[in-house]
Amino acid sequence: MILCANPSAQFQSYQAEIEAAVLKVLRGSRYILGTEVEALEEEFARYIGTKAAIGVANGTDALELALRALDIGPGDEVITVSHTAVATVAAIEAAGATPVLVDVEPDFFTLQATQLQEVLTSRTRAVVAVHLYGQAADLDAISDFCSQNNLELIEDVSQAHGATWKGRRLGSIGRIACFSCYPTKNLGAIGDAGLITTNDPLLASKVRMAREYGWRERYVSESVGRNSRLDELQAAILRVKLRHLDSDNDKRRKIANRYDALLVCTPLLLPVYRQEASHVFHLYVVRVPRRQQLLEHLKVQGVHAGVHYPSPVHLQPGYKGRIRSATTMGVTERLASEVLSLPIYPELRSEQVELISDLICTFNPGGGDQRLSGNVANG
Template sequence: MEDIPVIDLKKQYESIRPELDDAIARVLAKGSFILGAEVTAFEKEFAEYCGVSHAVGVASGTEALQLALLACGVGENDEVLTTAHTAVATVSAIEATGARPVLVDIDPARYALDPNLLEKSITPRTRAIIPVHLYGCPVDMNPVIQFARKKNLFVVEDCSQAHGALYEGRKVGSLGDIAAFSFYPTKNLGAFGDGGAVVTDNAELAERVRLLRQYGWKEHYISSVKGINSRLDELQAAILRVKLRHLDDWNLRRRELANLYFELLADTELVLPTLSENSLHVFHQFVVRHPQRDALKEYLKERGIHSLIHYPMPIHLQPAYAELGYSAGSLPNTELASREVLSLPLYPELTEEQIRWVCQNVIDFFDRIAKPFFKSV
């Protein structure tokens, strides 16, 4: 069996090459490259897809979060609740607004912030909560939203890993006040470079993001507020429009392959992802857990099966964030997850045969390596 990478974007390109080549050629022929007709069309189509009234294309997922927070009025001296078990971008976006990230431990079933810990994490400075729909698994939003309403906080969803996921029949991105998406190339909906979007049902918030993404310009060259440069370009928008048409099929394929993993790994010692009846997981990653994660990763690598760790070091323990004042042991579920999680290969272009090969090797690991003592008695 050939090596199995963690993702294969060339295969995805090949699968829809004529559509993508047409879209790219259309943009090049038109000669308009920033915030033009493709971006406007993509914003309309993506808003519709998410079930909201507004989408604003921006330059990355990180800046989508930053601009969403700024639009909510978050800034200096404010606090924003989120988790340390996420891409560092979630936390760096909070800091880019001048606010302070306050990190809440996770509920290990969904790898998302534990709603039971929100009460003890807020202060009079708390302005917003960022629930992160990690790995494609929707956060249990009802308790988060109830808490936020009671305390008058904004809910800013981080949907960077969950394009198309559903919670109680509604798309993620339509559940809180405003939401951020990343279109980093490896995401379920990925551009051919950086890109992001902010989506919301709130016209006022959408308008503020529109201003902020381009120097605060209402009309050209006149800043009505202080903004930044975070624009989506036409090429990325044209590519995203093509890929958006395939997103539901790709997500379905991810779920089918995930089901095969569930079936074939059911009798192993691995902790498998949690599925909830009220939500639809889109398996951006297929994340398993085991205390011997490092040995398993190495065993698979020796057999040409590549895997990743999302994330090997919780943000509060990373050198750059020491100043936040957390120490080892302060977020126990987060810290344990970072030692045990492993993302197995999962992308729509994988074959069932490849998934079977991964599972066969996982099973071999447990037969041969993980329990040598038990095998010899």
């Protein structure tokens, strides 16, 4: 069986190092917010190229706490995309703010900056740029819009640990940035974890306090906070994996290049790459008509592809009819029925990539031409 993502294979790759790190924590005396968390924060800030990194309980909390640190809440609007993990939008509501959703670019599946003007109001305070599948959103266009309109730029880097924009690591460009370290992510814990990065010391200290009851000093709640602490076990595991992140991302790139070469003559629409960015292939996402048939075909052969995501946030039952979106969400809505994530993770072997590609090349359910029309924006 070949899974879409395989965090347990990654555990096996680094088993000795992870077990040693875990044992050290178990034998120590502090299990939450201790020396491992501190070391991880320092190492991650250095890796991303920011002054500070703060460990929190998960990626959704990271976004919510970042918004709160920026004093964004009730009455404020935050623009983001509908083609993302629901967490991006859920976090905006958790902070008490109002999400406003725009469409994505047809080639890169990230925020369509030309729509920002249409949804801008006097209440807009921030834009959350989601770097999807391992590739950056158009940070030049989005940053320009934010500066021109006095808006905060928040990066959601949950799917792009280690990727860059014009040579700078994602997570170092916006005012504040948020990372999920869910087990399947490029930098994944063995449980829940999240990180926030920023160059602003005031924001860093606000987040640090908010993640633990508003404390700077123990038992003194200077502000209202909550519990979003990171535990030592997850931090220790993330420190091991951070050391391997660049080489793991290289392995993902090699797999993606192999898929690109093997699938080029199929009717699938393959990923399109930005000149300004390096891609880290959290997911390798193709577009395909008759997706369900291909999914089944692969599954019968033991290959479990994924769908990220089968429904845009603005059409999900909990959100439908109550979230303001741009007037055209055509790309987003079409992607939901066409995107397919092929297995990709550092341990995926080249013969498995060949097998998967072979299964796709020989798949021809009803015969005829399955080619998608190139211009999804009109779809």
